[in-house]
Amino acid sequence: MARGFNYAPGASDDVEQAAAPALQRSRIAALVQSRNAVVREVLAARSDLGLGQMATLAHDRSAQVRTALAANPAAAPSVLEHLAGDRHVPVLVALLGNPATPPDVAERLSSHRKSEVRTAAASRMDGHAGGSRPTPIARAAPVGESVPPQA
Structure with missing residues (x-):
């Protein structure tokens, strides 16, 4: 096998194993x-990882692995907090797209220096603020004018 090709998805039995739903904890x-x-990227998306894993x-050197973990809704809050300090924009954008990320x-x-991250954060905050925004108050009629009854 040529150098580098064993790291492509589907080129390794380990990738298929990592995606298997009934994988034993020792194998994970x-x-x-x-x-x-x-393999590590596929594992990072699993919902049955332990906190140590x-x-x-x-702390993986691959940004793709950290991105997969940041997008994982089963990730522990402490792990998500740690990933918030990552310097790679895709990791932070994935983190902001994760519903489990703390508000x-x-x-x-x-207030991140990268506009992509600020945009994702604003979108996330708008999405979560939907239920907590004040409802608009109907404007009252000026004094002396009557409001016609509604049918």
Whole structure:
């Protein structure tokens, strides 16, 4: 096999194993240490990761792995807080798209130096603020004028 091609999705049995729903915890632990970034990326999206495995993946050298973890709704709040300090924009955008990300993280990232991150944070805060916005008050008729009854 040519150098580099074993890291493509589907080119490794480990990638297929990492995606298997009934994977044993011991095998997940072994695959988290894989040299194949695609394997680690697939694992980062799993909902059954332990906190230690999430922490390991949150420090991964591959931005794609950290992006997959940031988008994972099952990720622990402490892991999401850590990922909020990542310097890669795709990681932060994925984090802001994750419904499990705490609202204070979105607020903090709303003043990020990168416009993509600020835009994603504003969108996230608008989406969550929908139920807490004040409802508009109907304008009252000026004094001395009557308001016609509605049928």
